[in-house]
Amino acid sequence: MVDETSDFFGRGKNNINPKKGKVLIAEPFLEGRYFKRSLVLLAECNEDGAIGFVLNKPINLTIDEVLINIAHFEGDVFVGGPVDINRIYFIHTIPNLIPNSIHIFDNLYWAGDFMVLKELIEQKVVRPEQVRFFAGYSGWSIGQLSEEINENSWLVSQLDVSEIMNCNNEKLWEQSLRRMGGRYKMWSNFPENPGMN
Template identity: 60%
Template structure:
C-alpha cells in the first residue's frame, strides 16, 4: 500500500451489513465488477451474502437479451460476476408477482417470471417498477465481513427511489457525499490515481 492510498483509506464507518443495506466500494477497489460500485444486499446471513451492483449498465434492453419477451424498454445492469448468464430483477410490485422475496419496505427481488412476462405483454408493468440484472454478487460465509474489515467496502443505506433509478451513473459519488465527513474526499478522487 503506497502513501497516497494510506491517506485516503478512511476505514469502516461501523455500520453492519444486512439485507437492504448497500455496499460502497472504496476508491482503490479494482476489477470490472466492483470498481466504484454500489451493491444492494438482498440477502445477508451467517451463510453468506447476495447482492446486485446498481451502477454498471450493459447498454442493452431486457428484450434484447430475452428475445421471447415483448418489447420493454428497461436497461439491464451487471449484477455481479456470479451466474452472469442469468437474469435477475428487483421490483416494487409484489402483489402482481407471486413468490417474490422482500428486501425492505416495498422493495422485492425475484418471483414468478412467467407471470412477469405476462404483465409485460399486457403492459401492466411500468419502467420505474422493475430493474433487471445479469448475474449477481455473492459472498461465502464470513467473506464479506472480511472484505469490510479490510476496508474494501463501506456499508450505508439508500432510499428506494435511488435504488430503482436507472440513470444512476453517479450513485457512487452521491452515496459517499451522503455519508459526509471525510468520505466526501473519496467522491472526488480521480479514477486514475496517476491523474491530478
C-alpha cells in the same frame, strides 16, 4: 479534536452492519471490472453468506435485447455481478402481482415467478420504475463479506426504495460518498486513474 477530512487515505469503518436491504459502496481503492466504483444492493445477507446486485453498471441493452420471447420494456439491464452472468435476475416493487417474491425491505422485493412478469410486460401492466433487471449477481460465502469490510473494501450505507429503483445514474457512486460527508466526501473526488494526475 480530530478533523476526519484531514486524513484523506485514513481507513475507518462507518460501523454500519451489512444486512439485507443495505447498500455496499466500493471504496475508491477497490479495483476490478465488476466492483470498481460500484454500489451493491444486498438482497440477502445472513450467516450463510450474502447475495447482491450492482446498481450502477448498465449494459445499455433493454431486457428484450437480452432475452428472446419477451415484449419490449424500457430501462437498461444492469450487470448484477460476476456470478451466473448468463442468467437474468430482477428486483421489483410489485409483490402483489408477482407470486413467490422475496422481501428485501420496505416495498422492495427480488425474484418471483418470471413467467408472470413476462405476461405483465406483454400486457403493459408494469413500468420501468417498478422492475429492474440484472445479468448475474454478486455473491459472498460464509464470512467473506465481513472480511472484505474489515479490509476496508466496502462502506455500508442505505438508499431508499425509490433511489434504488431509479439509480441508473453513473454518478451515483460519487453522490453516495458525498452524502456520507467527512473523508468519504473527499473520496468521491479521488481520480479514477491516480496515475493520470
